[in-house]
Amino acid sequence: MPVASLFPELEPLLPRVSKPIQYVGGELNAHTKDWDSVPVHWALMYPDAYEVGLPNQGVQILYEVINERADALAERTYAVWPDLEALMREHGISQFTVDAHRPVGAFDLLGVSFSTELGYTNLLAALDLAAIPLHARDRDESHPIVVAGGHAAFNPEPIADFIDVAVLGDGEQVVGTITDIVRDWKAAGCPGGRDELLVRLAATGGVYVPSFYDVTYLADGRIEAVRPNRDRVPERVTKHTVMNLDEWPYPKTPLVPLAETVHERMSVEIFRGCTRGCRFCQAGMITRPVRERSITGIGEMVANGLAATGFEEVGLLSLSSADHSEIGEIAKGLADRYEGEKVGLSLPSTRVDAFNIDLANEFSRNGRRSGLTFAPEGGSERLRRVINKMVSKDDLIRTVATAYGQGWRQVKLYFMCGLPTETDDDVLEIAEMAHDVIRAGREAAGHKDIRCTVSIGGFVPKPHTPFQWAAQASPEVVDNRLRKLRAAINANKSLGRNVGMRYHDGEPSLVEGLLSRGDRRVGAVIERVWRDGGHFDGWSEHFSFPRWATAADEVFGAAGPVSLAWYTTRERDGDEVLPWDHLDSGLDKQWLWDDWQDALGEFEQDDCRWTPCFDCGVCSNLGTDIQVGPTGASLAPQPAPGRTLLPLTPKV
Amino acid sequence: MARRVPDGPPPPPVVQRVRLRYAKRGRLRFTSHRDFARAFERALRRAEVPMGYSAGFSPHPKISYLGAAPTGVASEAEFVEIGLVREVDIEELRAALDSALPDGLDIVEAVPAGVGSFADRMQASAWRIELPGASAESAEAAVAAFLARDAVVIERVTKTGRKPVDARAAIVAISVSSAPDGLSGAERAILDVVVRQVTPAVRPDDVLAALRSVAGLALDAPPVAVRLAQGPLDDAGGVGDPLSPDRDPLETAP
Numbered sequence: 086m087p088v089a090s091l092f093p094e095l096e097p098l099l100p101r102v103s104k105p106i107q108y109v110g111g112e113l114n115a116h117t118k119d120w121d122s123v124p125v126h127w128a129l130m131y132p133d134a135y136e137v138g139l140p141n142q143g144v145q146i147l148y149e150v151i152n153e154r155a156d157a158l159a160e161r162t163y164a165v166w167p168d169l170e171a172l173m174r175e176h177g178i179s180q181f182t183v184d185a186h187r188p189v190g191a192f193d194l195l196g197v198s199f200s201t202e203l204g205y206t207n208l209l210a211a212l213d214l215a216a217i218p219l220h221a222r223d224r225d226e227s228h229p230i231v232v233a234g235g236h237a238a239f240n241p242e243p244i245a246d247f248i249d250v251a252v253l254g255d256g257e258q259v260v261g262t263i264t265d266i267v268r269d270w271k272a273a274g275c276p277g278g279r280d281e282l283l284v285r286l287a288a289t290g291g292v293y294v295p296s297f298y299d300v301t302y303l304a305d306g307r308i309e310a311v312r313p314n315r316d317r318v319p320e321r322v323t324k325h326t327v328m329n330l331d332e333w334p335y336p337k338t339p340l341v342p343l344a345e346t347v348h349e350r351m352s353v354e355i356f357r358g359c360t361r362g363c364r365f366c367q368a369g370m371i372t373r374p375v376r377e378r379s380i381t382g383i384g385e386m387v388a389n390g391l392a393a394t395g396f397e398e399v400g401l402l403s404l405s406s407a408d409h410s411e412i413g414e415i416a417k418g419l420a421d422r423y424e425g426e427k428v429g430l431s432l433p434s435t436r437v438d439a440f441n442i443d444l445a446n447e448f449s450r451n452g453r454r455s456g457l458t459f460a461p462e463g464g465s466e467r468l469r470r471v472i473n474k475m476v477s478k479d480d481l482i483r484t485v486a487t488a489y490g491q492g493w494r495q496v497k498l499y500f501m502c503g504l505p506t507e508t509d510d511d512v513l514e515i516a517e518m519a520h521d522v523i524r525a526g527r528e529a530a531g532h533k534d535i536r537c538t539v540s541i542g543g544f545v546p547k548p549h550t551p552f553q554w555a556a557q558a559s560p561e562v563v564d565n566r567l568r569k570l571r572a573a574i575n576a577n578k579s580l581g582r583n584v585g586m587r588y589h590d591g592e593p594s595l596v597e598g599l600l601s602r603g604d605r606r607v608g609a610v611i612e613r614v615w616r617d618g619g620h621f622d623g624w625s626e627h628f629s630f631p632r633w634a635t636a637a638d639e640v641f642g643a644a645g646p647v648s649l650a651w652y653t654t655r656e657r658d659g660d661e662v663l664p665w666d667h668l669d670s671g672l673d674k675q676w677l678w679d680d681w682q683d684a685l686g687e688f689e690q691d692d693c694r695w696t697p698c699f700d701c702g703v704c705s706n707l708g709t710d711i712q713v714g715p716t717g718a719s720l721a722p723q724p725a726p727g728r729t730l731l732p733l734t735p736k737v
Numbered sequence: 738m739a740r741r742v743p744d745g746p747p748p749p750p751v752v753q754r755v756r757l758r759y760a761k762r763g764r765l766r767f768t769s770h771r772d773f774a775r776a777f778e779r780a781l782r783r784a785e786v787p788m789g790y791s792a793g794f795s796p797h798p799k800i801s802y803l804g805a806a807p808t809g810v811a812s813e814a815e816f817v818e819i820g821l822v823r824e825v826d827i828e829e830l831r832a833a834l835d836s837a838l839p840d841g842l843d844i845v846e847a848v849p850a851g852v853g854s855f856a857d858r859m860q861a862s863a864w865r866i867e868l869p870g871a872s873a874e875s876a877e878a879a880v881a882a883f884l885a886r887d888a889v890v891i892e893r894v895t896k897t898g899r900k901p902v903d904a905r906a907a908i909v910a911i912s913v914s915s916a917p918d919g920l921s922g923a924e925r926a927i928l929d930v931v932v933r934q935v936t937p938a939v940r941p942d943d944v945l946a947a948l949r950s951v952a953g954l955a956l957d958a959p960p961v962a963v964r965l966a967q968g969p970l971d972d973a974g975g976v977g978d979p980l981s982p983d984r985d986p987l988e989t990a991p
Binding site: 092097099100101104105106108109110111112113343344345349391392394395396397427 | 771775778781783784790837839841
């Protein structure tokens, strides 16, 4: 039976809300299919506002991969702003997809991509607006299977009550496996109901069904054990790894929004995974091994994507793009190819060395040299050894001075505050570094018109990292250190004048910490916060720390063993069962522990791309391997064929 | 070394100017002007239109937009002028640009620019406004009361606060008709309004606010407005085609 569009009911409300264009769909390269033409229907959600969610690569990739199948369709849905939510509730309009404006509750599956835990309250809002029961246990065959993915899904325990399944790792292939299973189960007349479908998914070993696992607790609040509660369900659920990125050149036709979004550019993922081994970095740990896209594969994606979108900027994405084995060739090849075509190239530059500046110069060959970004992350060399982000202060100053000397006006330096073993002195060294940067920069540039912005984020310990056992610093400690840092920067008026400082206060980080390393008992806190009006927690104007703190106090109780502090500022022992131990990222827990001990001992770990394997466990546990070049190929001077429109012929 | 200037020769000169009429239809009427401008510039690149650019480190394509319809208002008569560094086949340009834009943002006409200022021709607009839940009689009474006044000052809510706007002085004419609603079949009043282009512009919303203020005209649902024409105001109080002097160079621009 076809599912009707909600647009006729929605349309009269749109003149009354801000930025109505975000709700109408119709983007270039968007798809709609007839509902009845396919057996399997996916709604894909990014649980934040459209302007943040639309550029998300994970959603765009799955949207295309699913829609390329003859037996499935995918439509997108995003969190609606409070102004429209109120009108939707008043007029009884359900959470809808922006493609064909179908009610989300009508789909077979609702896939939600969590880049951050701060989207959890928006999941509850969307479920409720879609009239899907909040708790998975209250759903039946008429409701979608709610699937969580994205980095936060590596510990989905805090949302275990609200999701039916979670998937770890790369989604390109497993989304097909899930689609097959749902299609076959529906074709067979839904035997065994929802429960049997979930068992079939769990039996693959790569789909986690939280309700099939029981968690028991010790009297002191720690987890005693997590055990499967039925047959055909694995002890541990494994992450997915796509090998050979060249076979997955998605998104092929990126979505081009009409509304303004946070990334107004086309993105090409040049490699996946990172083995730099920064100990704070969850992304680097859970996406191993490194798999490069080839230089020719990148060239084709850029050419096809530009032809399909008309974007004027291409971002070469990865966790550390300058580390691609052929990045120099790629930069030069693309800069040559698009010289004079008004196409800008950008590279999230995080490595602090001269090579990075050469790349940046290549990318800005004849454009404005506005800003460069480096991420030393830790203020002192000691601390940088702890987090395994090795860059010496001298190298940094030399590199940055070179940049100023070559016409760059602004350098941004990223740091974290609240790292394990950190003291006030470690953070105060940031001020010294910023002053030295300005001093050296003025000399190299020959003038005083330069700026250095110090941008500082609060550190949040994440699952599946060596810091998963660490105590998170309290907001008071973080805020206090940052106050001292600001004073130290401004203590030198002449140099401090050219230094900007940006930071967020520590409270949101504490909530992120609760959601990152929480277990199933945290679900009730999320639900209470949402019922109390909490949503859009990634937005400072919507986030309320008192709301979270009060909800945690009420749910955990004064007499209970656990609390907000217990989940966040408590250091864990090596023998504690962690809430995500049954979820397999490939990393050996023992290796993570040893790396944690190395961190405390200030020992560094090398990168396995250039040194022998150090047995983190990923390749041997998952049967994967590093895929890096160089391939030796180069980019042809002309764009690859594949343009959708012919060049305009001159008038005759 | 500190101060860089762009290398190479200055950008090539514009050799052809093209004036385009485009429409904003259906659900894409919710496109704001800024949204349209971004989409249009991307379409120019997708269609490989040989655009002229300004000089400097951040070159801008040579595009002049003329009085854009407000967000949420459909239009059959939006105009933009572009400067090209090479002469192209005009119909091919129109078709290529149209297919590079999403359905609902449609390039309807393209004409090589003649002499005379394009902006100066945009003297007035013709709006059609459908009023759900209003009968033709109530609309006629409200319009008569409105036209009888010399000025009807309404408050426009802007981001920075409330601003008084006279919705009456710019109105050239309003006629009232009615038609059955497409969905419900109920009669709805339709206003055809000719508005002089003034600063600040008087928009359909302002006219409705004025009708509400002078005669309490109430609606069931938000009005649906479309700009049917934009151009020179003729002696009979109608809105002419601003592209006709370009189509026929012998005709002098107003």
